[in-house]
Amino acid sequence: MNDYTKYLAGRVTAGGLSRREFMGRAMAAGVTLTLADKLFTESAMAAEPKRGGHLKLGLEGGAATDSKDPAKFLSQVMFCIGRCWGDMLVESHPLTGAAVPSLAESWEPSKDAATWTFKIRKGVKFHNGKELTIDDVVATLKRHTDAKSESGALGVVKSIKEIKADGDNLVLTLTEGNADLPLLLTDYHLVIQPNGGYDDPLASIGTGPYKQVSFEPGVRATFERNKDDWRTDRGFVDSIEIICMNDATARIAALSSGQVHYINRVDPKTVDLLKRAPNVEILATAGRGHYVFIMHCDKAPFDNNDLRLALKYAMDRETMVKKILGGYGKVGNDFPINSTYALFPEGIEQRKYDPDKAAFHYKKSGHSGSVLLRTSEVAFPGAVDAAVLYQESCKKAGINIEVKREPGDGYWTNVWNVQPFSTSYWGGRPTQDQMYSTAYLSTADWNDTRFKRPDFDKLLLQARSELDEAKRKELYRAMAMMVRDEGGVILPMFNDFVNASTKQVKGYVHDIGNDMSNGYVATRVWLDA
């Protein structure tokens, strides 16, 4: 970092420089985008937070059907609400994605990474005054791993074979080694509740920085500060109000008229209009979510790797990012991992739009006639436009794509994971292992590309229990190459999380983990009068 960048960072810490200004100047001074982003976040985090005030969030993604039971958290709003009142055992570092302590103070794996010992923090109190004990932790994990559980985390924690207390320590035994276990425990469903939530799963009692005051599903939730919070580096505002606003225009109107301080899901199509509002700040964070075109590797004509390669080369990624994401995203490289993951395999050549290569592979595949692509507006925002755009770029390579628009209702049941070629969306996962295990392992339930390769599975399992990071990185690289060159996924882009706030909101952390500062937005920001 040179002196000028240091000076800029100091201005940010003092609160005198907006993100946009900082990024512009730092990049003009020769700092890369990623580094500038990181510097800004670090500097903003170093700023002295102010306490007090009433924070209002207008969020998309709540419904009257939302359940207060953490096991059944599904919507964006519940994700954010859970982070307000509850804590998990482990958190992920907002900038590196590494596991950092939360209710678990420290942890130790066995040599084969199959047995893990977690030291549970002492002196932490639940909102009802009861002290957190090892029994609560054990009960929570048991409730979520029960085969009868309806927990959204069931898939994540199913490899946990045995949960037991060893004095004050938690001991987890896995069915196989997993070096990423701490990161799996950051899952937002795994809120530690008194007696694991067996008594009253809907009580919303946890150890988090805010106590829930009121909750109406799909309407509104309010919180007050937990004065006995065990941490001092969070929970700056006195009270929080979360209002469900599922209409994009309503969110924008509420933000620009100052009725709320923060909104999520800003449509890339309208972001330029919103930028013009004088008191508004656009908060774009690089994310792991990606938009995909999925081909079933085991169904004709997609069982031919040349055809798959042809379709991959015929994808104009740059244009996709520009037109569909409004520039708020990064190009993909046909494997589901980007640089926000720890152990990202660097140096893999970026696949580019190449009509000649596409035509070459298309010819080699021996396929003729049109290729049917099914899509729907619900697959991802702008999916239909993206399909038509793709149709155009394929035309130049002599490939005829027939776009079929399916009804949004029932798309996930009738089209996705059923039809051989369709558009879809994947949210990110905390680890590479989890991303691959969910969608690319031969036996995975959601292997939506029907990518079934024993050699790939072997690498995945090997990497899972490997504690040596350098070796793991090698393995992940080999896996990425396999998916990229032989898999059934065309991955044109990773979308940024685009949110917006008023300029009063300070200390926003661009967390690479997930949207809305990994759900922690309300507990991390403060209000500047």
Place this chain on the structure above:
Amino acid sequence: MSNLPPGTVLPGLRFKQRFPLLSLIIERCVLSIILLFAVSVLIFGGLEALPGDFATTYLGQSATPQAVANIREELGLNRPVVTRYVEWLGNAVKGDFGTSWASKNSVGEQIGKRLGNSLFLAGFAALISVPLAVSLGMLAVHYRNRMPDKIINVISLAAISLPEFFIGYLLIMFFSVKFGIATFPATVFDGMGFVDRLKAIALPTATLVLVVLAHMMRMTRAAILSVMSSAYMETAELKGLSAFRAIVKHAAPNALAPIINVIALNLAYLIVGVVVVEVVFVYPGMGQYMVDAVTVRDMPVVQACGLIFAAVYIFLNMTADILAIVANPRLRHPR
């Protein structure tokens, strides 16, 4: 009937002839209940026919086959349709709508709140729009084909031609974003003061008034105008009544039936058809509740909402019919 000796009353007709109005009302009520039954079958059948079931839709992409099976088992989705229908109807008749599959909250309790909100908004919109529409209609008749009539017509037609979300956005843009004088969003919640509630619903109420005004106003105008051309209105005019008095005393009562009908229709719309307005203004009413439930196939909620919506429509239509009969004695004796 004319072949019978005078004074003979057929046994079956006795009640009907003695209390023609009462028997008509009872007939309508019974018909309404039968209709409601038919609707309940349609609602249940329609939901069964929707693609995808609750377990898969609710869990979405994060569903594992195990979790899906668990949910199906717990909710008894594996049992036959008829069993489930009979059970549901039996409970619904007793006023028990069960618990939401998704949130595990009592449906009755949630609907109580939501329906209350919907009625509050609809009530206010009706309170303003109905008298306004009727008096504007009469005013238009009074000044027919002159300036005031034309102005009223053009403005109300313009309002009805714009989609309701657009009117909503315009109001938000001007009164909330530009001038900052109106409250937005219109979220109401438990423990909110009455005055705050009124402030919150100002914009959605204004939107609804603009949306339903034209329909009722024009019907009033047309109905009164058609009466105005009848002979007895000429008489009224000839005997020297003032134009206004003639409209209010002689024309309006005879034009009541169609006016009542259009008002009832618009009231029903205000309660069950305002989901777009609810979404735009972030207002927690019934429409929004039902849409959320449909998205995840939360059957108990959808069924309860559907049944209540149907009941509102049927009840208002029945009331309109009865009122029309009361207002027009000729309708009591069907020819």
